[in-house]
Amino acid sequence: MFIFDPEKVSEFLDRIARGFQHRPFEIILFFVLIILFLAFLLTISLLQRRKARQQRLRQAQERYDRIAAKLGLSLEERALVERLAAVLRSPERLTQVLESSAAFNYAAERMGNGAEPAALAELRLKLGFRAQNPESIPAASSELPEGLPVLIVCQRPEGARRYGAVVHAQQPEALVLELAGPPPSLTRGQSVTIILQNRSGLFSFTTAVRSLHGSLLYLDHSEHLRRTQRRRYYRRRISLPVEVRRVVPGSAAQPVQASQLLDLGGQGASLRNPGGAFAPGEELELRFRLGGEPFELEVEVLRLSKGGQVLHVRFLALREAAQDRILHALFRNLGEASR
Numbered sequence: 001m002f003i004f005d006p007e008k009v010s011e012f013l014d015r016i017a018r019g020f021q022h023r024p025f026e027i028i029l030f031f032v033l034i035i036l037f038l039a040f041l042l043t044i045s046l047l048q049r050r051k052a053r054q055q056r057l058r059q060a061q062e063r064y065d066r067i068a069a070k071l072g073l074s075l076e077e078r079a080l081v082e083r084l085a086a087v088l089r090s091p092e093r094l095t096q097v098l099e100s101s102a103a104f105n106y107a108a109e110r111m112g113n114g115a116e117p118a119a120l121a122e123l124r125l126k127l128g129f130r131a132q133n134p135e136s137i138p139a140a141s142s143e144l145p146e147g148l149p150v151l152i153v154c155q156r157p158e159g160a161r162r163y164g165a166v167v168h169a170q171q172p173e174a175l176v177l178e179l180a181g182p183p184p185s186l187t188r189g190q191s192v193t194i195i196l197q198n199r200s201g202l203f204s205f206t207t208a209v210r211s212l213h214g215s216l217l218y219l220d221h222s223e224h225l226r227r228t229q230r231r232r233y234y235r236r237r238i239s240l241p242v243e244v245r246r247v248v249p250g251s252a253a254q255p256v257q258a259s260q261l262l263d264l265g266g267q268g269a270s271l272r273n274p275g276g277a278f279a280p281g282e283e284l285e286l287r288f289r290l291g292g293e294p295f296e297l298e299v300e301v302l303r304l305s306k307g308g309q310v311l312h313v314r315f316l317a318l319r320e321a322a323q324d325r326i327l328h329a330l331f332r333n334l335g336e337a338s339r
Helices: 006-019 024-071 075-087 091-099 101-111 117-127 320-332
Strands: 149-156 159-171 174-179 191-198 201-213 216-219 226-229 235-246 257-265 268-272 283-290 293-305 310-315
Touching: 024 075, 024 091, 075 091, 075 101, 075 117, 091 101, 101 117, 117 159, 149 174, 159 216, 235 268, 257 283, 257 320, 268 293, 283 310, 283 320, 293 320
Parallel strands: none
Antiparallel strands: 149 159, 149 191, 159 174, 174 216, 191 201, 201 216, 201 226, 235 257, 235 283, 257 268, 268 310, 283 293, 293 310
16 A cells, blocks of 8 residues: 655655755866867867868869969969969969869959959960850950951041951960951051950950051950940941831732831841831831841831931841841941941
8 A cells, every 4th residue: 555655755855856956166167078078079170171171272282283284384374373363362263263264254353453464365365265155245355256256446537437357366465356458557556446246245445556467457455345235226337228118917018119228236227218108107128138148127117317318217026036147247247337
């Protein structure tokens, strides 16, 4: 038979309570031991991380030395690479500067005027960094691919003159352009502006003439390319035959009239109004050839000018691919269009 004894129960509970009582010194010692243990774990972790970082740095340096030796980098070029990596604030980025054009361009931009454009251009060319992707944004003139059409703009007392050209070659000390027409009278040190276009938009940079040999123009490299316009807003003055006919839904084909394009761009055009036949709001079809390439575009007349003699039109349902074809053809034929 179970008999409840209050005194024994009280004594039992009292012994349990005393087991949980500790002196202040024991409590402090316990926490000190915990802190020392945590400090020990933190020290071990920091030492392991430091060792791992030293190993990564050693491996990065060894890899950098192998790549630099394979590329034949000079002491000056190695010093420039190290300065570029320092901008990225990590010695581990040495190989990244050598292997990634994005990292190279970012570091070069952050350096600002800390390096000569010629030295950066020479290193870029040796590393093989070119803007091969037609949608990529070129970071410097040394990235422009050979065969790219460009427009040369130089200021004259009588006004700005434009000359068509293509990128002929990339040299460490110069960007070489091949002129599309007769060589202009350019002198050494003369400032010119270069305009180019790809699928990312229009870009320009200012540089100086180094020399002119026949149809080859040698220019200083530039690290300061800037986007000037989005492609859909670009326009060029041009004189080009064009066939025009009115589009009337549900009706037979309308007669074709001959006209002349006055300017052309990625979003619209201007042309002569043959016989004053067309008015704002009408839809027309334009047919013309630019650089041997045929174009057939539907447009809407937005407004008239010069007493109704000139039509200003916008393209209807123009796909981006067709827009790129127009701009590419314009830049490919700069020599013809600019004369």
